Amino acid sequence: MDHDGVDAVLFDLDGVITPTAEKHMEAWNRMFSAYFDARAIDPYSDSDYFRFIDGKPRLEGIASMLAARGLTLPEGSDDDEAGPDADTVHGLGTRKNVIFRELLDEGIEAYPGSVAYLDALDAAGIASCVVSSSKNAEAVLTAAGLRDRFDVIVDGVVAAAEGIPGKPKPDTYLRGAELLGVPADRCVVIEDAVSGVQAGAAGGFARVVGVDRGAGREALLAEGADLVVVDLSELIPGFTEARR
Numbered sequence: 001m002d003h004d005g006v007d008a009v010l011f012d013l014d015g016v017i018t019p020t021a022e023k024h025m026e027a028w029n030r031m032f033s034a035y036f037d038a039r040a041i042d043p044y045s046d047s048d049y050f051r052f053i054d055g056k057p058r059l060e061g062i063a064s065m066l067a068a069r070g071l072t073l074p075e076g077s078d079d080d081e082a083g084p085d086a087d088t089v090h091g092l093g094t095r096k097n098v099i100f101r102e103l104l105d106e107g108i109e110a111y112p113g114s115v116a117y118l119d120a121l122d123a124a125g126i127a128s129c130v131v132s133s134s135k136n137a138e139a140v141l142t143a144a145g146l147r148d149r150f151d152v153i154v155d156g157v158v159a160a161a162e163g164i165p166g167k168p169k170p171d172t173y174l175r176g177a178e179l180l181g182v183p184a185d186r187c188v189v190i191e192d193a194v195s196g197v198q199a200g201a202a203g204g205f206a207r208v209v210g211v212d213r214g215a216g217r218e219a220l221l222a223e224g225a226d227l228v229v230v231d232l233s234e235l236i237p238g239f240t241e242a243r244r
């Protein structure tokens with residue numbers, strides 16, 4: 001990709017820099033397997049993940065999964081004293097997140113092509129930041145050994161604290177650009193999710209790059225990606241030519 005006129009690259013995290021989806025799937029599996037086994041009801045399987053959980057907000061996914069097994073729980077709240085032990089929808093969500101954090105502690109390997117692209121950006125003095133909906137972004141970056149690569153992180157924690165609307169609205173990406181001190185029209189957005197590509201397309205950025213990790217090339221182009229790659233290393237050749 002041509003990097004002329006580009007001063008910063010704004011990265012989504014999960015699915016762009018790290019293969020985080022596998023860890024989430026594993027955490028859901030461990031949490032629901034234990035819960036269902038203890039109640040002697042139909043065991044959980046990864047097909048349940050794709051049917052009831054994938055792509056939904058956490059609490060909605062839990063409620064759908066429970067309903068599929070004929071269970072209903074009170075919603076509860078994150079302030080429940082019982083925390084992950086609460087027999088509520090929030091309690092199960094907290095339990096899943098505790099397991100996810102434990103899995104992260106085992107480490108996660110970033111996509112090598114993404115690290116190579118980050119190296120190339122650093123070498124050319126192009127700034128980068130992470131813009132993620134996740135409240136686990138710092139933990140994921142730390143587990144991948146990449147936390148010190150980013151001065152600016154706009155994640156779910158920052159968005160909640162500052163009251164910034166999430167993707168598909170462009171606001172979190174615009175906040176990232178603002179914190180870097182780079183105008184939006186000199187920033188590239190890199191995203192693997194349809195909602196994130198929509199956010200990039202709505203923000204007036206120089207370019208939106210879609211990364212096809214399963215969403216589909218045509219879908220990403222249709223939602224506003226200017227180009228679609230399967231690996232971020234594909235962005236490097238044009239980059240070195242443009243800057244040479």
Ligand SMILES: [Mg+2]
Nearest residue numbers: 012014015192
């Ligand atoms: Mg993503």
